[in-house]
Amino acid sequence: MGVSGCGKSTIGKLLSQELGLPFFDGDNFHPETNIKKMSSGHALNDDDRQSWLETLNDLAKQQLAKNSCVIVCSALKQKYRETLTKDIQHSSKWVFLQGSFEQIKERINNREGHFMSSDLLKSQFDTLEAPKNALQIAISLSPENIIKTIKNELMTTSEFGLFGLGVMGKSLCRNLATNGFKISMFNRHVEGVEEDIAKNFKAQHSELDQAEAFDDISSFINSLQTPRKIMLMVNAGKTIDHVIEDLFPFLSKGDILIDGGNSNYNKTKERFAYLKTKNIHFIGAGVSGGEEGALKGPSIMLGGNKETYKEVQPFLEAIAAKDKNNLPCCTYIGNEGSGHFVKMVHNGIEYVEMQLLAEVFMVLKKLGNNPDEIATILESWKTTVNSYLLEITIAILRKKEGDDWLVNKIMDKAGNKGTGNWTTITTAQLGVPSTMIASALFARYISFYKEDRILASQNFPSSNQVKPDVSTDEILKAYQFARIINHYQGFTLIQEASKSYKWNLNLSELARIWTNGCIIKSDLMIELVTIFKTTSNILTNENILKELNTLKPAIKKVVSECILHELPIPNLSESINFLHSFAIANSSANIIQAQRDYFGAHTYQRKDDTSGKFYHTNWN
Structure with a gap:
């Protein structure tokens, strides 16, 4: 690429011969209307060039399907280059032949029979947007040295x-x-x-x-x-x-x-x-x-x-x-740091998704199912709540070592590499109630105190050996409910960070790239791509609201039964606790604010004063 007269055709032909590849001069693909316009002394505009660029892009694709080729083209603007390499960016390499206006004007004046005169050269220099990602070579070098440089830079590096x-x-x-x-x-x-x-x-x-x-x-x-x-x-x-x-x-x-x-x-x-x-x-x-x-x-x-x-x-x-x-x-x-921020929250959501499946496993095990039977139950859930983590959990539960399931031999101490910790710190710093991420993190911390847990289990023996009165369908619905709340909290944290740091994050696009390739890909994530196109708060979406209200009786029953039967379910429990705390018009926070004012004169606002004024009371 380069302005007209920089020697593209000469170098292109030599390079194609050196590499044994077909050569194409972009000028030969101009429609007749473009040639007439330039021959009459008028510069082409973007509309004139568009179909020409698309033709060259099609040519490149056709040649790549066979092997490769060398194409020469002025490609003066970045958007031209984007059109030329559409869908083949990673198969394209640019060489920018660079020279001064005086050098190239002299060359144009010395060539014969070309439809473009040196009078149009200034318009090309005015249009030129030098590429950032191209091999730049001075036209003052000999053709042989230019070819050598191209081969050294692009073919061997x-x-x-x-x-x-x-x-x-x-x-x-x-x-x-x-x-x-x-x-x-x-x-x-x-x-x-x-x-x-x-x-x-x-x-x-x-x-x-x-x-x-x-x-x-x-x-x-x-x-x-x-x-x-x-x-x-x-x-x-x-x-x-x-x-x-x-x-x-x-x-x-x-x-x-x-x-x-x-x-x-x-x-x-x-x-x-x-x-x-x-x-x-x-x-x-x-x-x-x-x-x-x-x-x-x-x-x-x-x-x-x-x-x-x-x-x-x-x-x-x-x-x-x-x-x-x-x-x-x-x-x-x-x-x-927005890329690493959303990956951090991704990992926080992942912590919860893993913990929820661990809790589901615990409840199903308490009902008398062995790992194979639990895997079969979870397999039946795939039509409703499929996800990557559900699929690998099924595979884990079916893995045997000898006559026993491998999962039974794995030490119940869960590690972490810090991202859950960072997410919990960040959600506190931003003042966002991502309570399920914090709960999942602390569940891992608790698990690490193995020796203390063994001692505590002896000091606080379970008094209830009866199976919880819950069905597998109710457990599924409780799991669905908790997952929706988890995704609400995670994406709310991302949205609040976007506002605080002025990142202007696109939640729908983020959900889209999490529909495949990642640990938290799921059918729910696919739904969220569409939902986030109209709202940043999934708890305002009509379908989500309807689903949560339908699932709510099941989560309440499962959590109640598990507490009565002394089963640890911190994330299932937190999902409904969060909604109860969130979906209440008049909370108990007025007591806390009164306490703060009593001992620290922190003031408070009044419900019967809409001005926003702050009050202090001498409580004695």
Whole structure:
């Protein structure tokens, strides 16, 4: 690409010969009306160019279906380039032939028989929007050196780098390579601990034949096309900062770092601001789906500068899961740390979904069902409340080791990696009552006190060995009810953060990318995509309200029976407690406010005064 007269056709023909690929000159595809207009001394407008650009896009797709090709085209504006590479972004590479107005005017005046005169050159320079993500080559170089540069830069260097080959990093590498990207992979070298990780990983998988493997940072960085795009798949926390400092001496202005770990969104905001002062772009990417999702298609949530997102968009959209309309489950979330924020809340919702299934298991077990029988019951629920977590729970319950179910042998101590903790802290800081996330987190904390629980079970022996008077249908309805409240609380937290941080988050789009590839994908999430198009509060949706009112008797009965029979169900219980606290016009908070005023003179407002005035009473 480049303005008319920069030598595109000459270089394009030479490159096609060197690579053994078909060559096409975009000028030859102009409709007759465009040629007449330019021949009469008039510049083309966007409408004139649109059908021409679409024709070239179709041509490129046809050639890609066979192999590849070289096309030369002025492609002066970013939106032109977007049309030219529509649906084939990750298969397209741009070379921008760059020269001064004087250089190119002289060339145009020296060529013969072309329909465009040098009089129109200024309009091309005025129109030109220099590409950010292209190989830029000065036309002052000889054609031979230009071809050599193109081959060296585009044919031997990698398009995308991945730093850190843990479970997720390895899966993402294989995903990128399978989607046709040339990648460079890095893993540190630690004598006697981590040696030749990248090299050995490449040797194990045929799809990585064209990938480059490194354990030296300088060589890794130099193997990448500029601006470099590097995804960091290392542990959250100080490790990320250490890696950034290690990379920094080798980076160039405009390079892009993508943190694909579970980083705290506040730290992502700080890193975003710090690297901006160094002219390095930073993206916080929430990646959900676990090892299998990373390999076959995860859900990806990207936060940072929108223009930077566009540069990595072709890569990450190509490897993402696809929704029911075959659109990538990858989207731009918002600025700064918004990508990691929504991933954090995603994990909070996930905590609750897991805890609810654990509580359902406990109740069904109390009714006398073994793991196989519970799995069969849950299997029957899939037509009503299917989700990824329901499906894996069924598989877990059916897994046997010898004559016993494996789940019976697993220590009942649940760990966590911090995101549930961060979500609970954040919901308190923002003043949002995401009570079920906090309850699920504390349930994990309680589980970790195994020895204390054993002692407490001896000191407080259960006095009720009778089965709860609940049916499996009532348990299903209670589970449905609790899940709706969980999703209400989680998305409300996201909405409040969006307002507080001015992120302007799109809840419907967020729900859409959570319909596949991620841990919390479910039929309910698919429903929420449509619901969030008209409201940010699902408790105002007519269908949700009708469903909750229908399910309410079941959750009340299940929770009551479980409490009477001493079954711990913190999240099922919290779902109905929350609604009872929320759906009450006159709460008990007037007593609390009076107490605050009594001992601390914190004042209060009165129901019989609509002015908003604050009062203080001498209670003695």
